[in-house]
Amino acid sequence: MSNLNLRLPDYLHNHVRDLAKREGMSINRFITLAVAEKVSVLDAESYLIERARRANKKDFARIIDNVPDLAAEKEDAIPEDLEGFFK
Numbered sequence: 001m002s003n004l005n006l007r008l009p010d011y012l013h014n015h016v017r018d019l020a021k022r023e024g025m026s027i028n029r030f031i032t033l034a035v036a037e038k039v040s041v042l043d044a045e046s047y048l049i050e051r052a053r054r055a056n057k058k059d060f061a062r063i064i065d066n067v068p069d070l071a072a073e074k075e076d077a078i079p080e081d082l083e084g085f086f087k
Contacts, residue, residue: 006031016030016031
């Protein structure tokens, strides 16, 4: 394991301390998890961008054409008040 000397503005340090306490963990654990989450997001983004570069639009269209046109299950449907948001 490595040590890291980290400088944080006082307001952020205080906020992190409060959140860590609320979550029942040390500041060190909180920051470790926060960094791990950020690394995971950036890795996923890079992975998805690379996958998108290799995509074939004709293959995608062919696959989508084979998907039946059915209504979504009730629990998967977009709530009426949000329908316009996705169009």
